[in-house]
Amino acid sequence: MTLQHTRTHEPFIVDTTSSKLASLRPLHLRQVRLQDAFWEPRRQVNREITLPSQYQQCVTTGRLDNFKRAAGQIQGPFQGMFYNDSDVYKWVEAVAWTLAAEKDERLEAEVDEVIGLIAAAQGEDGYLNTYFTFENADQRWSNLRDMHELYCAGHLFQAAVAHHRATGKTTLLDVATRFADYIDSVFGTGERAGTCGHPEIEMALVELSRETGEERYLALAQRFIDNRGLEPPVVGGSTYHQDHAPFRQQNEVVGHAVRALYLYSGATDAYTQTGEQALLDAVNSLWSDLQEHKVYITGGVGSRYEGEAFGEPYELPNDRAYTETCASIAHIMWAWRLLLLTGESTYADALELALYNGMLSGISQDGESYFYQNPLADRGKHRRQPWFGTACCPPNIARLLASLPGYLYTTSENTLWAHLYASSEANVHLPQGGALTVRQSSNYPWDGKIEFSIEPETGQTTFELNLRIPAWAEGATVNVNGEALTAPVRPGSYYHIERDWRAGDRVELVLPLAMRAVTSHPHVSNNNGRVALLRGPLLYCVEQADHQADVWDITLPRQFEWSEHFDANLLGGVVTAQTQALAHTDQGWQGQLYRPYGQEQPTYTPTQLTAIPYYAWANREPGPMQVWLPIKPE
């Protein structure tokens, strides 16, 4: 049985073209070419440094050998963690998105080689997991709670869908569908209630269904969602494994953050295909809980080292923030799906925040080392690492950067939506508007002026252009061909421009990027009396390398003014912000942890404060860093 809708093999990041419920349809990777000075150089590093070095890591850590071994090509023991196949799949996905619009013979050869190994490692029956071969083969599906078999399968499916969409080749897609059919024969028939202790396969199956037209995969995704929170539990019943409650009854984000957000993403995908209201109600409740109680100002989520879990509401410690890079990425994935579903700008705002901050801090400027945890305060001990025993984050960053052009625009009916801002060229086809080219020219995120030029293929056409006005962009302005538009520009919405467009029409959007300070809910005790600094989508921090005084002692006066300038030679080119601040120098605290109230006689010395983008910290010499800065008490 196949889906009713036209199947596509274009490199959409999430393909909502077959869903009547999705408000938006994305542009795919061959439609959008980034040309900006912020993301495109990072994507180049991703392609030239990160992906080759991750390939080498997969070689030296035995991740590829595990496939060779499973294929019978080499002898020896299984190497590393039992879920290591998933890192290879994520690397394949990242390469696939990279190859969608760019030639890279080395990567192409490597990915074909790796796909060959993957295919060779697949069993006669379709089963594929290099850990569960030979001596462990009899343990297949015996511990769904802990052993990540379906999780690894999910990453395989995502890689296969990406590879097919990007290259048109079916080499990996055939492997994926064979395995998916086998999984469906085990878990899809009603005889065995299964689900995975680590959600991931749900969204992968929805996309596999979209790519192949096979509705059984969608049904299987649904079934894996439905099998959570049963009595007796299928995978242990804990929040850690997202098995504590039936999904449709959930309204509180709990448990392991990455597992939770992957599940929420999969449930959103499933709703987008099925329209089941109970799924949407749960998704909406969970999103609200996350945004109102449990998200960091970085867009990062997951407060606790213990269980890599969300904490209680307002439990957002800065120095011990866990905020796994993968959780920021999962947050982006979920936000993207909700944006496609609804067309509401709040999701794009959340996506942009997590993208520029919580995700981007996860990789070094040189593209070769990574944060697993992304704290918001540190004493200089926390440094990026070249790899991890559990290496989920590095290839997760790589696949996101590779796929980034796919997040800029969407269309709906006769409307073109611009979500992210970066110099770029996009080829769009609108049902009535026809083909057109849209060029963005900006120095975002350093400068808030973004120019669009519209080139209809026929020289003239009618459509609506929707520009995202971020919630922080108070005072944003829009003009067309130099004339200001009369409709008010409201932050936290899309600005609609419907007109007859002619070749050469220019739209100028100006998003005010002045430094701004935010406070957090009083119950976030570690932020009481403190502010975080942002400029446009970027969170700022203070790092020791720019200061004499301990940055943990730096205090802002109650009023402050910023001097901002772009420093091309600093941290790959960043806007820094300076202000006159104070360094707390109360010697009475020497050797004291507690003192009688009222005995403090805080003394301060003036000091220059230099704030840098949070994502760029820990690329210089180690030292303290802080995001939330105290305001001097009166």
Place this chain on the structure above:
Amino acid sequence: MTLQHTRTHEPFIVDTTSSKLASLRPLHLRQVRLQDAFWEPRRQVNREITLPSQYQQCVTTGRLDNFKRAAGQIQGPFQGMFYNDSDVYKWVEAVAWTLAAEKDERLEAEVDEVIGLIAAAQGEDGYLNTYFTFENADQRWSNLRDMHELYCAGHLFQAAVAHHRATGKTTLLDVATRFADYIDSVFGTGERAGTCGHPEIEMALVELSRETGEERYLALAQRFIDNRGLEPPVVGGSTYHQDHAPFRQQNEVVGHAVRALYLYSGATDAYTQTGEQALLDAVNSLWSDLQEHKVYITGGVGSRYEGEAFGEPYELPNDRAYTETCASIAHIMWAWRLLLLTGESTYADALELALYNGMLSGISQDGESYFYQNPLADRGKHRRQPWFGTACCPPNIARLLASLPGYLYTTSENTLWAHLYASSEANVHLPQGGALTVRQSSNYPWDGKIEFSIEPETGQTTFELNLRIPAWAEGATVNVNGEALTAPVRPGSYYHIERDWRAGDRVELVLPLAMRAVTSHPHVSNNNGRVALLRGPLLYCVEQADHQADVWDITLPRQFEWSEHFDANLLGGVVTAQTQALAHTDQGWQGQLYRPYGQEQPTYTPTQLTAIPYYAWANREPGPMQVWLPIKPE
């Protein structure tokens, strides 16, 4: 070879009588009878409720069956955790201290029965651990890092020493020495470098040496200290196992808090016997680091759930404070040893703080349920439990309460030192002062007036009375027979009164107990702009049961005055403190986690604040609790 000193079988909690280095010699449990309204009723609950219920827990959880099984008396599998023997030993120790000065036929029969089981479970060779019997016997000493064999042995030795000192019986001491001799034959000879992943045996061996006069046990304790931080490491090399560095090179408290503090206590004991300066230097450095950077205002320590570890300096979260009850007890044990060594009041202050707060919060008012973690803020989810799979805390509380009278007084030369204040009667013998009876009469900690009456056996004698003036006791006064003394009373020291005492002489010490507020170091970000409230040795908190407004919204004005009164019917009788405070009611935070700085328009409504002692929280209906209260910003 035996020690030079007179051996004693009196129930000293830590017997420093054989150490020339110890400044102080404690009174033992038969010398001091508590008669107060605070501790003695708790000790009665301990004897009548807690210890019998813990015995039942040891029965129903198979802890006693494990001994029967090892003795060949019953069949079946080993039950529970491999370290469960230690809970039985701690219960035996608690009963022993209880029986030292009191008759309790039921407890006496139970403890004799349990000791019989322990003895019967001992191997021919002296080995004793019920997990490592039968099917696991061949794994003895094969995993010193994880399997707690020496830890369990340490608890056995402490129980045996207590039992011998309390009852004069050698039934358990003989078991202990046989096992200690066996351990010495394995690890004491130089052939095998061993130590335990969970320190504990070190202090036990020093006391066993003191009790038996056997110097080999002291040497073995030293050896277990010396074998930490070797290259290659003996027990894995981690901070968690206190194997990260040679002890004498340590100056930072790191790793698992209970393991660390047990080790520091053992090293302090060892120094007290040997006088090795390098040990003392490390001990002093570690104490300073703990007090200056890593101790909660409760006296609790160990900030992190992850690894039950100390955090970084100033990492003292309130809601996620781990602060295991055992860590507070270990803090008390270490402070007591340093007090005996030095006679410095700072150690007694630390001991008292941890005793009244961090330890005492660990047990419910009814004596039948326990906290493992003791947070300083909560939303109402954290409740005491009747028992735990890992049940170290409950019998640890029981043995401390049972031994409490032993902490009140010490002597040195011709001086009597009073460390803790509670109505009591003590029989003292001073080298030159001879025998005398000292009676304390007070309603401490509710009232700060403490009266001492001195009754020399001969009607008249000369000695010095040293009264601890806690560091918080600004304005304390002392008079003798109604006449104020001229020497200034300095908080944070002992006040010396040397005179010819006559029968009926009365000393009146007044410690001002007004509510006081303290602040914490600015780097403890979660306490910025907040105060903690104390009254005498007691930390106070606000609990939801006394308030309409959410106690997390309660804010203190910058100036506040207290109305304090004793409520006999509340929580077993407590002084509560009331003040006019404010409830934060800024509706702008509804559904918001972050807001622009300057947009807050904090609104407050007056509210009555009622503070209760921290130790008493969570004995009523569940609800939020908070220790560190915000001060209203100007």
